[in-house]
Amino acid sequence: MPELPEIFVIANQMNNVLTGKTVARVEIRQPKNLNVPADEFEGAVVGKTFGGVEPRGKWIFAELKPGYLLLINLGMGGDLIYFKDEADLPENYHFKLDFDDGTGFTARFFWFGYIHLVGCACPGDHKMTADLGPSPVADDFTVERFLELLEKKKRSGVKSLLTNQKNITGIGNVYAQDVLFVPKLHPLRKVASLSDDEKRALYDAIQTVLNESIDLGGLKYEKDFFGASGRYSGEHMLVAYKEGKPCPECGTTIEKIKTGSTASYICPKCQKE
Numbered sequence: 284m285p286e287l288p289e290i291f292v293i294a295n296q297m298n299n300v301l302t303g304k305t306v307a308r309v310e311i312r313q314p315k316n317l318n319v320p321a322d323e324f325e326g327a328v329v330g331k332t333f334g335g336v337e338p339r340g341k342w343i344f345a346e347l348k349p350g351y352l353l354l355i356n357l358g359m360g361g362d363l364i365y366f367k368d369e370a371d372l373p374e375n376y377h378f379k380l381d382f383d384d385g386t387g388f389t390a391r392f393f394w395f396g397y398i399h400l401v402g403c404a405c406p407g408d409h410k411m412t413a414d415l416g417p418s419p420v421a422d423d424f425t426v427e428r429f430l431e432l433l434e435k436k437k438r439s440g441v442k443s444l445l446t447n448q449k450n451i452t453g454i455g456n457v458y459a460q461d462v463l464f465v466p467k468l469h470p471l472r473k474v475a476s477l478s479d480d481e482k483r484a485l486y487d488a489i490q491t492v493l494n495e496s497i498d499l500g501g502l503k504y505e506k507d508f509f510g511a512s513g514r515y516s517g518e519h520m521l522v523a524y525k526e527g528k529p530c531p532e533c534g535t536t537i538e539k540i541k542t543g544s545t546a547s548y549i550c551p552k553c554q555k556e
């Protein structure tokens with residue numbers, strides 16, 4: 284499922300390619316992905332022009348001028364693919380948007396996903412995104428801001444802190460694994476138990492792990508806006524999905540453990556509870 288790096292890559296590509304293009308048509312094959320009736324959606328979107336496109340955690344926020352925001356979420360997986368003309372269309376898709384220059388993009392969802400339309404004047408009315416926390420790779424997400432957040436969430440477990448989208452957006456079960464391994468933190472450690480050095484090391488690990496994947500175009504099994512696969516794969520991961528393999532730091536066998544409703548991959552020697 285796409286997390287911050289994959290969405291970051293797609294949103295930036297969309298921003299580069301779509302800004303200034305005007306919507307000519309939409310094709311809605313699966314109206315349940317929308318938050319408004321299909322005819323209302325079409326009526327509002329056709330004739331509007333794409334402004335900036337931004338990543339917000341696992342969501343993509345696209346300005347549709349004048350007056351609207353298009354909010355896209357790929358759910359548990361899917362793809363958003365640009366096409367230069369109709370001859371390049373992928374076989375399967377749930378949604379297609381055509382621009383007046385003959386280009387466009389399709390959306391396909393593997394399980395569920397959202398294409399929501401919200402008035403620009405009231406983005407806070409969109410319940411699913413109203414409470415999203417800040418992006419951990421944004422310029423203004425400083426270590427001081429992270430320490431303040433930790434101060435407010437002392438009773439939380441460190442993994443649930445990282446993956447709760449109300450705290451910080453975009454980290455899920457893929458990237459949380461190595462983000463916790465680098466500063467040698469067990470996923471169930473309480474925030475209150477972290478030393479100042481551990482907190483700062485955790486902040487640095489968030490930056491390093493996410494930015495490495497962004498630089499490589501995201502995960503290998505996810506596609507970018509031009510249909511290319513990312514280059515971040517198992518060889519870049521440290522403990523994530525490496526059950527039974529040796530820890531890269533100490534050689535101890537990596538274990539898969541249950542942490543609440545999710546699985547965690549840890550080195551039992553490096554990451555003591």
Ligand SMILES: [Zn+2]
Nearest residue numbers: 530533550553
């Ligand atoms: Zn180890």
